[in-house]
Amino acid sequence: MQVKKILSSKSMKFLTLLLSSMLIASASALVYYSLNMTSTITTATADNVYFVDGADALTAGTSIFNNNKSATLASLKAYPNMTMSYDDPLRVRNNHTSTSFTVRLRHVSRTGNAADFEFISFTLNTTTTASLNYTSNGATWTDPSASGWVTVSPNTEYAIIVQTRANATATVDQIATIEIAVDVQL
Amino acid sequence: MAPTILPEFFVLLGTDLFLLLSLLTCLLEDRFPKALPYVFQIAAVIGFGHLMISKEFLAIFGEYMRFWYCFFYLLVALINIVAINVRFATSQKMWLLAKAWAGTITFPSIMISVFFVSNYGYVSSAEFPLLLLQVGLVISAIMIGVSAAFFLNPDLITKFRRRKEVN
Numbered sequence: 001m002q003v004k005k006i007l008s009s010k011s012m013k014f015l016t017l018l019l020s021s022m023l024i025a026s027a028s029a030l031v032y033y034s035l036n037m038t039s040t041i042t043t044a045t046a047d048n049v050y051f052v053d054g055a056d057a058l059t060a061g062t063s064i065f066n067n068n069k070s071a072t073l074a075s076l077k078a079y080p081n082m083t084m085s086y087d088d089p090l091r092v093r094n095n096h097t098s099t100s101f102t103v104r105l106r107h108v109s110r111t112g113n114a115a116d117f118e119f120i121s122f123t124l125n126t127t128t129t130a131s132l133n134y135t136s137n138g139a140t141w142t143d144p145s146a147s148g149w150v151t152v153s154p155n156t157e158y159a160i161i162v163q164t165r166a167n168a169t170a171t172v173d174q175i176a177t178i179e180i181a182v183d184v185q186l
Numbered sequence: 187m188a189p190t191i192l193p194e195f196f197v198l199l200g201t202d203l204f205l206l207l208s209l210l211t212c213l214l215e216d217r218f219p220k221a222l223p224y225v226f227q228i229a230a231v232i233g234f235g236h237l238m239i240s241k242e243f244l245a246i247f248g249e250y251m252r253f254w255y256c257f258f259y260l261l262v263a264l265i266n267i268v269a270i271n272v273r274f275a276t277s278q279k280m281w282l283l284a285k286a287w288a289g290t291i292t293f294p295s296i297m298i299s300v301f302f303v304s305n306y307g308y309v310s311s312a313e314f315p316l317l318l319l320q321v322g323l324v325i326s327a328i329m330i331g332v333s334a335a336f337f338l339n340p341d342l343i344t345k346f347r348r349r350k351e352v353n
Binding site: 010013014017018020021024025027028029031032034035036 | 192194195197198201202205208209212213215223224227230231233234237238240241244
């Protein structure tokens with residue numbers, strides 16, 4: 001009887017309401033805080049990741065245009081029975097001071113006589129490797145699927161390595177044109 | 187850049203006002219239905235649910251829509267405060283309590299709400315027609331304040347008239 005009286009007393013009701021009020025107010029504030037954090041994440045633009053010349057840019061005939069968003073490597077050579085490697089013709093730079101991005105290499109288009117080439121590969125060397133390897137069996141090309149995503153650290157440059165090899169029976173002055181894309185994930 | 191407040195801030199404010207009402211109506215339980223404090227608690231929980239929904243669908247709901255449903259919730263909380271004030275003043279004839287309520291709860295709550303809505307409109311550069319809303323809220327708050335003063339102290343009107351006649 002005494003317990004029932006205490007439980008139904010005004011102070012007890014008030015205490016219950018006070019506790020539940022504190023709980024609701026704290027939980028609401030916490031949700032609002034997390035909402036605020038969600039909304040104030042700084043978004044970076046793709047402008048932070050772009051191409052720059054590598055050490056072998058001259059040899060590879062690298063030219064960069066479109067605000068460093070596009071590049072052509074016009075002087076790459078391929079020799080029969082020999083793998084030609086350009087270790088640093090072009091670099092991908094993450095110019096952001098603190099944010100890492102993930103990038104991948106993706107096939108866009110390809111032309112060229114399959115009978116004259118064995119392979120042409122592009123490799124972006126970060127801590128992990130992203131590569132596109134175009135291979136020919138002498139009759140047809142095999143176009144690669146997009147590479148996996150790799151992380152490019154802030155304020156760092158990574159070389160895209162290009163390797164070529166012509167077929168043993170290749171004729172002179174044959175041209176293969178390959179277009180690849182470097183996708184940047186924000 | 188000035189730190190922005192999100193539209194959900196109005197829900198947070200409304201939730202806190204409902205909790206305040208719950209506690210105050212519990213303290214004044216002799217003058218209200220016994221279930222009223224719990225009704226206000228439920229209203230506060232609805233506000234919490236409101237925030238959760240906003241959080242989950244943040245990317246889907248546009249800011250315009252978020253502002254209006256959050257503002258509506260705050261408005262409901264303010265209407266409840268004013269309604270209790272009116273109840274004190276009219277049906278229960280408790281002038282002293284009505285005056286105290288108007289001075290300590292109704293007027294500050296409305297002014298705080300006006301301040302934050304104005305601030306939100308200013309920081310958001312009024313992507314929606316907020317100017318009208320700000321002006322409307324400020325005028326409403328002033329009108330409520332003046333009306334409450336005259337309503338709760340009718341002698342003020344008499345004093346005002348006398349002064350006019352003297353002039």
